[in-house]
Amino acid sequence: MKQKVAVELGMDFTLKQFPEDIHRAQLLAEIERFNADPKVHGILVQLPLPAHLDERSITQAVSIQKDVDGFHVSNVGKLALRGETPLFVPCTPQACMELLKRSGVQIAGKHAVVIGRSNIVGHPVAELLLKANATVTVCHSQTQNIADVVRTGDIVVAAIGQPAFVRGDWLKPGAVVIDVGINTSPHPEKPGAMVLKGDVNFEEALPVVSAITPVPGGVGPMTIAMLMQNTVASAQRSVSSSLPAMHLLP
Amino acid sequence: MKQKVAVELGMDFTLKQFPEDIHRAQLLAEIERFNADPKVHGILVQLPLPAHLDERSITQAVSIQKDVDGFHVSNVGKLALRGETPLFVPCTPQACMELLKRSGVQIAGKHAVVIGRSNIVGHPVAELLLKANATVTVCHSQTQNIADVVRTGDIVVAAIGQPAFVRGDWLKPGAVVIDVGINTSPHPEKPGAMVLKGDVNFEEALPVVSAITPVPGGVGPMTIAMLMQNTVASAQRSVSSSLPAMHLLP
Ligand SMILES: NC(=O)C1=CN([C@@H]2O[C@H](COP(=O)(O)OP(=O)(O)OC[C@H]3O[C@@H](n4cnc5c(N)ncnc54)[C@H](OP(=O)(O)O)[C@@H]3O)[C@@H](O)[C@H]2O)C=CC1
Numbered sequence: 001m002k003q004k005v006a007v008e009l010g011m012d013f014t015l016k017q018f019p020e021d022i023h024r025a026q027l028l029a030e031i032e033r034f035n036a037d038p039k040v041h042g043i044l045v046q047l048p049l050p051a052h053l054d055e056r057s058i059t060q061a062v063s064i065q066k067d068v069d070g071f072h073v074s075n076v077g078k079l080a081l082r083g084e085t086p087l088f089v090p091c092t093p094q095a096c097m098e099l100l101k102r103s104g105v106q107i108a109g110k111h112a113v114v115i116g117r118s119n120i121v122g123h124p125v126a127e128l129l130l131k132a133n134a135t136v137t138v139c140h141s142q143t144q145n146i147a148d149v150v151r152t153g154d155i156v157v158a159a160i161g162q163p164a165f166v167r168g169d170w171l172k173p174g175a176v177v178i179d180v181g182i183n184t185s186p187h188p189e190k191p192g193a194m195v196l197k198g199d200v201n202f203e204e205a206l207p208v209v210s211a212i213t214p215v216p217g218g219v220g221p222m223t224i225a226m227l228m229q230n231t232v233a234s235a236q237r238s239v240s241s242s243l244p245a246m247h248l249l250p
Numbered sequence: 251m252k253q254k255v256a257v258e259l260g261m262d263f264t265l266k267q268f269p270e271d272i273h274r275a276q277l278l279a280e281i282e283r284f285n286a287d288p289k290v291h292g293i294l295v296q297l298p299l300p301a302h303l304d305e306r307s308i309t310q311a312v313s314i315q316k317d318v319d320g321f322h323v324s325n326v327g328k329l330a331l332r333g334e335t336p337l338f339v340p341c342t343p344q345a346c347m348e349l350l351k352r353s354g355v356q357i358a359g360k361h362a363v364v365i366g367r368s369n370i371v372g373h374p375v376a377e378l379l380l381k382a383n384a385t386v387t388v389c390h391s392q393t394q395n396i397a398d399v400v401r402t403g404d405i406v407v408a409a410i411g412q413p414a415f416v417r418g419d420w421l422k423p424g425a426v427v428i429d430v431g432i433n434t435s436p437h438p439e440k441p442g443a444m445v446l447k448g449d450v451n452f453e454e455a456l457p458v459v460s461a462i463t464p465v466p467g468g469v470g471p472m473t474i475a476m477l478m479q480n481t482v483a484s485a486q487r488s489v490s491s492s493l494p495a496m497h498l499l500p
């Protein structure tokens with residue numbers, strides 16, 4: 001899907017597949033080669049990695065200039081800091097914000113409840129909502145009375161990984177719901193077949209909320225759009241910066 | 251105060267004071283000198299800086315190995331990421347956690363409300379509470395119905411900078427309150443004299459809460475203790491690591 005969209009947009013796209021048992025050093029050398037290649041503006045390590053490869057050290061090997069996933073520790077730090085702007089923001093969280101923005105949802109001052117705190121979705125989306133001046137609550141597997149907590153949310157982002165986990169009566173009437181979950185779940189009628197389900201019980205939510213993103217659709221396609229946007233921004237940056245580094249003068 | 255405690259603990263302490271109009275390049279050179287000095291294990295840039303100096307670029311110049319304040323972007327990023335441990339955690343947030351721990355307060359599963367989202371207190375304390383498995387809400391100046399939000403907190407951390415801002419009836423009965431605020435406010439009886447006040451109305455809170463930190467006392471002294479702890483940890487690290495850098499083998 002990423003490849004299809006990139007090619008449609010006229011980007012050069014290289015899908016490098018490696019043997020399941022690739023050596024760490026070899027994979028790092030491949031990443032280093034892309035880091036050094038001036039024709040490459042974005043590098044994405046498709047997760048999950050095989051168990052013998054340490055996810056963090058591999059993703060951290062991607063040059064911060066080409067980290068279109070926004071997973072580099074320096075980009076994460078800058079996302080957390082006021083007064084700093086990361087070079088890249090993770091795509092799925094950015095997609096959530098883009099959907100809110102496009103739907104004209106007011107964020108500042110509203111109470112946003114994020115369910116999930118993963119490095120790639122829950123945590124960074126909470127950072128973005130906070131930067132957009134929402135009051136932000138983060139829930140996770142150890143949250144007590146989760147239904148009551150979710151019910152305080154004017155905006156609810158569900159990034160849990162459990163099909164139809166969030167029930168209709170957990171939602172404040174009129175809430176705006178972003179359903180990040182992509183779960184395969186058995187088809188209700190066709191035995192053996194599977195369907196895609198979000199983390200929110202869509203049928204129950206629909207009469208309660210003022211807006212909700214569908215699964216499939218919604219966050220998924222927008223995530224890919226954000227990846228493309230990050231890559232284009234990276235290419236623009238690389239072209240416009242003829243200087244190797246900038247130093248502020250005193 | 252930092253100097254007094256450090257000297258009592260037998261640490262070498264150097265207070266470098268610079269002229270108000272010091273050049274940025276000169277200050278950076280001084281920091282570089284401390285970065286390079288193997289006898290120095292902790293460097294702290296006392297904030298606020300004069301207006302002509304950019305706070306972020308100065309604090310970021312401190313070596314990540316000696317960043318006892320925990321303000322370096324890489325330490326901030328690691329604090330935000332699951333599966334990562336920063337070299338240093340900012341001292342005041344760490345002090346809040348230490349106070350909760352020493353008082354035997356259960357954090358996991360509890361609802362923690364943090365008022366304030368600054369880089370040095372509110373934001374990192376929210377990260378620490380989340381890492382300790384609290385459900386975490388962050389409030390700030392744009393939060394609507396703040397009293398109602400604060401009232402959901404089993405644990406409330408106030409880091410606002412407004413004397414006695416949090417009222418007694420904003421608190422859930424039995425809540426545990428950490429008052430980070432240090433505000434000078436006119437003495438109620440002696441005209442012209444000043445008193446120190448926290449961000450919480452202590453007298454109103456006392457009958458409602460199960461525990462509250464006093465101001466002065468409480469978070470302030472514990473913050474200095476955490477700074478000393480960070481410095482000692484840094485010295486230990488520097489002694490025990492004879493290798494200049496460590497690389498994981500595949
Ligand atoms: N649309 C898109 O483009 C994308 C969709 N996704 C989808 O989003 C979902 C989340 O992904 P990801 O963040 O990577 O998942 P993770 O498994 O990394 O994180 C799941 C989070 O949900 C929390 N959680 C799990 N069970 C519960 C529960 N019973 N109650 C409350 N919280 C719970 C976990 O809590 P704890 O931290 O305590 O373990 C954790 O923080 C998945 O369905 C995934 O497929 C992911 C990426 C992109």
Ligand SMILES: NC(=O)C1=CN([C@@H]2O[C@H](COP(=O)(O)OP(=O)(O)OC[C@H]3O[C@@H](n4cnc5c(N)ncnc54)[C@H](OP(=O)(O)O)[C@@H]3O)[C@@H](O)[C@H]2O)C=CC1
Nearest residue numbers: 342366367368371390391409410411430431432469470473
């Ligand atoms: N005990 C100790 O060792 C230390 C104590 N302190 C004390 O802690 C307090 C906070 O310090 P610091 O974090 O540096 O301060 P900052 O001024 O950097 O941040 C204050 C935070 O409080 C929020 N805030 C301000 N007014 C309101 C309001 N009316 N309602 C809700 N939120 C509000 C601000 O919101 P917004 O982001 O929207 O502007 C901001 O996030 C101060 O009193 C300071 O003296 C600080 C450091 C160490």
